Amino acid sequence: MNxxxxxxxxxxxxxxxxxxxxxxxxxxxxxxxxxxxxxxxDAGQVLVIDxxxxxxxxxxxxxxxxxxxxxxxxxxxxxxxxxxxxxVAYCA
Numbered sequence: 001m002n003x004x005x006x007x008x009x010x011x012x013x014x015x016x017x018x019x020x021x022x023x024x025x026x027x028x029x030x031x032x033x034x035x036x037x038x039x040x041x042d043a044g045q046v047l048v049i050d051x052x053x054x055x056x057x058x059x060x061x062x063x064x065x066x067x068x069x070x071x072x073x074x075x076x077x078x079x080x081x082x083x084x085x086x087x088v089a090y091c092a
């Protein structure tokens with residue numbers, strides 16, 4: 001998956017995140033460090049979404065992440081928002 005697709009995913013998720021709903025370009029999408037992600041995971045504050053295809057996910061993924069391929073993300077966004085956690089997507 002190329003960087004533009006990853007940026008699109010981040011923008012879609014940003015639209016679902018109330019604090020970032022006003023974001024309109026990929027340079028303004030919130031980013032977190034690995035250390036911040038680990039702390040948030042340990043605290044149960046985030047839902048990590050792997051947007052790669054199922055085969056790539058099966059080959060290896062972040063522990064605790066769920067697989068929602070990019071082409072299915074729009075259809076599942078309402079369900080993901082229902083988790084009431086901050087959504088963190090990755091594609092690499």
